Amino acid sequence: MNAPTSDLHQTLLLMRNAHMQDPTPAWSVRSGWLDRLERMLLEQRDAFAEAISADFGTRPREETDLLEIFPSLSGLRHARRRGRHWMRPRKGMADMAFLPAGTTMLPQPRGVVGVIVPWNYPLYLAVGPLIDALVAGNRVMVKMSEFTPGFSSLFAHKVAEYFKPDEVCVVTGDADVAQAFSALPFDHLLFTGSTAVGHHVMRAASAHLTPVTLELGGKSPAIIGPGARFEHAVERILYGKLVNAGQTCIAPDYVLLPRQRVGDFVTAAHRVTGRLYPQIAQRGQFASIVADRHFQRLTTLRDDAVIAGARAERLGDSDQDPNRRFLPPTLLLHVNDNMAVMREEIFGPLLPLVPYDSIDQAIDYVAGRPHPLALYLFDDDRKTIDRVLARTQAGGVTVNDTLYHIAQHGLPFGGVGKSGMGGYHGEAGFRTFSHMKPVFRQARFNGVRLLNPPYGQRFRNMVRLLFKLG
Known part of the structure; x- marks a missing residue:
């Protein structure tokens, strides 16, 4: 999709409404998304490699297979093997002073994720974040690079064949489209590119307090x-x-x-x-x-x-x-x-x-x-x-x-510092694109009323006990 700003907002609204209808997709839905993504990669492997090579002038098919197709498939299969486990709530006990209460870390999708893709590995750096965002249960908008126009256009058309527009949407266009894209009120935005452009992306995201993951560069x-x-x-x-x-x-x-x-x-x-x-x-x-x-x-x-x-x-x-x-x-x-x-x-x-x-x-x-x-x-x-x-x-x-x-x-x-912030891949990517909601579950029989006012000797005795337990 190479669309004006109004269409970007409409697509975001479409995805947000779909997310509200199913805010925590079941594993069957998420694994279905991964299955379709794998099928697309395998069925379009040759076409994708040819388009990337044409955009570069020359790009060895072997390098596209090794450095883009293989890590995409490997990451996808890893997510499919482990994703159901990542989705499970993490239960635990409350701190000693609050026993017998319990705690839970509840992974929830952030909502609609934006991904801005660079030109150097246009397939892998689109699919990698897409895998992590989908296994976490999100809808995803992807902005491709204008420096790989042939592949970007092909990728957008193929994604539209394998996914519904409220599941995954690929956007193409120039720097103005990228600027408008980065200013959308996403629930999370991942950008891969130069440190200089990363400044602009983070500034645009800050208008909506959109959390960002920045994968930049530097002199390694x-x-x-x-x-x-x-x-x-x-x-x-x-x-x-x-x-x-x-x-x-x-x-x-x-x-x-x-x-x-x-x-x-x-x-x-x-x-x-x-x-x-x-x-x-x-x-x-x-x-x-x-x-x-x-x-x-x-x-x-x-x-x-x-x-x-x-x-x-x-x-x-x-x-x-x-x-x-x-x-x-x-x-x-x-x-x-x-x-x-x-x-x-x-x-x-x-x-x-x-x-x-x-x-x-x-x-x-x-x-x-x-x-x-x-x-x-x-x-x-x-x-x-x-x-x-x-x-x-x-x-x-x-x-x-x-x-x-x-x-x-x-x-x-x-990265770290000027080379970026945040991370993804595997379970780290699942956590990046999830809100790990903390839940405290109070036990039916508990002693918290002993801390209620009016404050007197009983309260002071309880505070001394808390100091020892803490």
């Missing part, structure tokens, strides 16, 4: 510790950096490594890139940059760094091709903090190398900057790992690999 570091398996570290860092041509919110943004190993990294990076991407520009296995303006931004970051004294080390066997928006992987050496490439999130296949003289220096470098969405640490020494984890903050961490913390259903995914 990879630290190669002194006890790392070096060749392994280089391979996994390059893998995390180069899938989707680095257009990944949790891609390693720069590498901190021992000063004496910089040359070794360069040598190993050439070897690894040649192995992972032989004939990198010809085989269609390396993604294009999504749009001309993003291609220009990346080349400007690289060229300005070189002008300021950095050295660009191209990896692979091909030069850049603006017509196809092909940008070869490039290491950047001799960088400094005054360069834009070291201040802005890169979001492309450029990888600065930052040498350190001690692991504590590397830790201080990370800790002294805005908290990243992800942190990657390569080392086999337990004390080093524990020291880095204790002294740094990040939305999530993977040790001795990259990216894969996002794929763990038992771990919440989200």
Whole structure:
């Protein structure tokens, strides 16, 4: 649906009325929603992959299968296996002073959830929040990115075929539509995108006191510790950096490594890139940059760094091709903090190398900057790992690999500080899109009347007892 603001409000009203008619859908309803979503993913898998590739210029089908279809199906099946259990009230006993009363945590759907989707993984970052919102019993409006117009339009039409308009609705359109969407009085709003846009989304949501989950970004570091398996570290860092041509919110943004190993990294990076991407520009296995303006931004970051004294080390066997928006992987050496490439999130296949003289220096470098969405640490020494984890903050961490913390259903995914707020995935997502209503159930026979006025010696004796019990 590419509709004016009035239609957005009408859709929200339609969903809100449906929610009021069935404010706590039974598991049979929720599992039915998940079944239809799975059927859509399986039946439209080829069409979705083709549309995403066309929007990018080139996007390997294999990457769409691995990084979008698979985690969507896996998350969906996990929710279907566990969702009935998540829905159950959590019963407990009241605090000692209030026994024999009882307590209950009652999960209830928030109502109508809004989801704003970025362009870099347009399927997974639409379906992932959708799974969590549906298993929690919500109706959902999804705003797709205008930078993937072909896929966004296809996804909107297919969702309309598999879901009723008061269950799930997909909205397409430009930045003005996105602005109007973020200003709707949702019961919860999840935004994935840049920190700069996140400010605007949160400001718009604040007009209605809409709770928000912000999945932003930042400069996610990879630290190669002194006890790392070096060749392994280089391979996994390059893998995390180069899938989707680095257009990944949790891609390693720069590498901190021992000063004496910089040359070794360069040598190993050439070897690894040649192995992972032989004939990198010809085989269609390396993604294009999504749009001309993003291609220009990346080349400007690289060229300005070189002008300021950095050295660009191209990896692979091909030069850049603006017509196809092909940008070869490039290491950047001799960088400094005054360069834009070291201040802005890169979001492309450029990888600065930052040498350190001690692991504590590397830790201080990370800790002294805005908290990243992800942190990657390569080392086999337990004390080093524990020291880095204790002294740094990040939305999530993977040790001795990259990216894969996002794929763990038992771990919440989200940022901290400037890289975001809140989290989702698995049970954490169910809780994000639920109101965990606290209920206190007073027992029929209880002693609360002993605390009633008029206040006298009996009251004072009871208060002394409460002080001891508390």
